[in-house]
Amino acid sequence: MLPFDFDYYRPKNLQEAVELYRHLRQSGRQPMYISGATELITLGRIDLVFTDAVIDIKDIPECREIGFDGDYLVLGSALTLTAIEEANLFPLLTKTSSEIADHTARGKITLGGNICGQIFYREAVLPFLLADSQAVIIGPEGVKVHYIDELFQKTLQLGNGEFLVQLATDKRHVDVPFISIKRRQQWETGYPLITAAALKIGGEIRVAISGLCPFPFRSNQMEAAINRDGLSVENRVSAALTVLPEPILNDIEGSADYRLFVLQNLLNDILAELDGINS
Known part of the structure; x- marks a missing residue:
């Protein structure tokens, strides 16, 4: 159960949803759009989310x-x-x-x-x-x-x-060569340590990362290093690791050093999978 009460609205179209939000705000309420409500339930139970008016958009x-x-x-x-x-x-x-x-x-x-x-x-x-x-x-x-x-x-x-x-x-x-790899520290469906996804478009490998930093990202600098001609895979991966955004997470799921080690292996796997593929 959530530790607060809220009114529930289920608009049938986009304009109705926007007007509901505007009206509720003008009335001093704290409305929230939802569709699946999983995060509202999860975080609301531990007082990290609050709303007194839910606008469910799933029927739009x-x-x-x-x-x-x-x-x-x-x-x-x-x-x-x-x-x-x-x-x-x-x-x-x-x-x-x-x-x-x-x-x-x-x-x-x-x-x-x-x-x-x-x-x-x-x-x-x-x-x-x-x-x-x-x-x-x-x-x-x-x-x-x-x-x-x-x-x-x-x-x-x-x-x-x-x-x-x-x-x-x-x-x-949507149908170009790809790879997606998730590494977990603990169990089959536990929170991930790092997820790496990659596409190869126009001969260039694109990489996006979740779980390394406190936000998902795609880095142009990182991709430039990975796609650099004339360097070994080892040197390309090493160069990519020098241009990562910060901060690197250091928490109960894994230390910063361990996350960097996992990412290094993931980048090697991505290059092994996509490097020789034409796109």
Whole structure:
């Protein structure tokens, strides 16, 4: 049970959701958008999240869209990770999402909930960062579309009253060579230590990481080192490790030094898998 009460709203369209949020805020309330509610329940129980008005967006058609629209794969933010896995329209996303939490939890966790969540892993964003996907958001100023690398800076930068509606990915990028590897310190479905995802597009390997820092990231400097011509794999990996963002996590799951050791091995595995593949 949550230690606070809240009113529950279930709008049927985008505009109704935005207007509800605006009205509740003007009334002095603290509204929150949800779709799967897993994080509200988990963090609310330990007083890390509070709301007195929940706006559930799962009935909004645009937030449940799944499929190709012209040149883009469109995925709604209210899709569960299980639905994404079963459709398997973006293999890297399927592989990455299929290793988040356990099977039961994935039936409730949504794409938008994972990407916008407070728990810092947010692994579902990695494939979209790699594929130069676009994020569709809506708020008081209407619908906006941003490349996700512009909008996702450690977290998804949403304004007051805004929420993520969809992610659109160029269909040329959904079937390219990929690899996704998750390393855990303890048990089969425990919190991950590090997740590394990679795509090879236009002959270049792209890499995105979760669990090394207190935020997921894709680093241009790191990729430049990994793709440097004329160097051995060992030297390319060593160069990539010198340009990582900071801070490196040092917690109960693993020390900073251990995380760097794991990442070094992951980068070696990624290069062994993708280096010789044409794309």
